[in-house]
Amino acid sequence: MTTGLNAPSRARISARTLRRDRWWLQPVLTVVGLVAWLVYATARVFQQDHYWVAEHNYLTPFYSPCVSTGCIPEAAHFGTILPDHPLIPYAAFSLPFLLLFRLTCYYYRKAYYRSFWLSPPACAVDEPHKSYSGETRFPLILQNAHRYTFYLALIITLINTWDAVLAFNGEDGFGVGLGNIILVGNVVMLWFYTLSCHSCRHVTGGRLRHFSRHPIRYRWWTIVSRMNTRHMEFAWITLGTLALTDFYVWMVASGTFTDPQLF
Numbered sequence: 191m192t193t194g195l196n197a198p199s200r201a202r203i204s205a206r207t208l209r210r211d212r213w214w215l216q217p218v219l220t221v222v223g224l225v226a227w228l229v230y231a232t233a234r235v236f237q238q239d240h241y242w243v244a245e246h247n248y249l250t251p252f253y254s255p256c257v258s259t260g261c262i263p264e265a266a267h268f269g270t271i272l273p274d275h276p277l278i279p280y281a282a283f284s285l286p287f288l289l290l291f292r293l294t295c296y297y298y299r300k301a302y303y304r305s306f307w308l309s310p311p312a313c314a315v316d317e318p319h320k321s322y323s324g325e326t327r328f329p330l331i332l333q334n335a336h337r338y339t340f341y342l343a344l345i346i347t348l349i350n351t352w353d354a355v356l357a358f359n360g361e362d363g364f365g366v367g368l369g370n371i372i373l374v375g376n377v378v379m380l381w382f383y384t385l386s387c388h389s390c391r392h393v394t395g396g397r398l399r400h401f402s403r404h405p406i407r408y409r410w411w412t413i414v415s416r417m418n419t420r421h422m423e424f425a426w427i428t429l430g431t432l433a434l435t436d437f438y439v440w441m442v443a444s445g446t447f448t449d450p451q452l453f
């Protein structure tokens with residue numbers, strides 16, 4: 191029997207697939223969802239306006255941390271180190287790492303390999319490519335960097351959490367508005383996504399010979415493993431909460447919508 195990467199992977203049939211269900215729906219929805227999100231995020235990141243609500247200390251996560259000299263001083267919680275330029279996003283320090291974190295994420299890899307690269311588009315559906323080398327060669331071997339981007343994502347999630355905490359202290363002191371609930375909801379989901387990462391699972395429980403000798407790490411690994419089963423959901427939910435949070439801050443900052451204060 192032939193084994194390995196070059197082994198025949200499907201039965202010798204001429205039909206592309208024998209499946210009769212709508213196997214194409216998931217890849218199509220994935221393309222539409224990811225492209226729509228990327229277009230929105232790119233437009234917003236380069237807008238360089240309406241990202242900060244001074245009255246309530248709301249900062250959109252797309253501009254956090256705001257480190258350009260063009261940032262509104264009150265929004266620059268961590269100082270300004272980048273020059274102000276229309277082609278340099280105000281959060282240019284964190285955005286590339288977040289992009290790398292998601293690009294190399296195990297779930298997103300599966301999603302875009304299937305939907306954009308059609309490799310394969312679905313189970314039991316033939317793919318257009320003649321050979322398959324997995325992630326053993328350049329550039330896909332760089333996907334191994336995911337374990338390092340996990341640590342950077344942890345730092346950025348901590349920064350987003352700090353932004354959400356600061357937002358409770360507006361110009362009139364402590365207060366809770368609809369924006370606070372949205373900011374906190376986004377941060378909670380970002381933690382679920384970040385901590386359910388496969389790399390986090392390895393960090394908490396990997397390289398152990400005996401769980402019985404490491405009860406605390408075993409406990410953490412158990413919790414992370416449970417969250418990990420829903421990693422795909424968190425990946426999509428956080429795309430939604432990030433866009434919603436940004437859109438809300440945009441609307442309030444531009445004066446289109448007034449943030450209702452709950453108390």
Ligand code: FES
Nearest residue numbers: 295296297387388
């Ligand atoms: S596997 Fe998805 S973020 Fe790490």
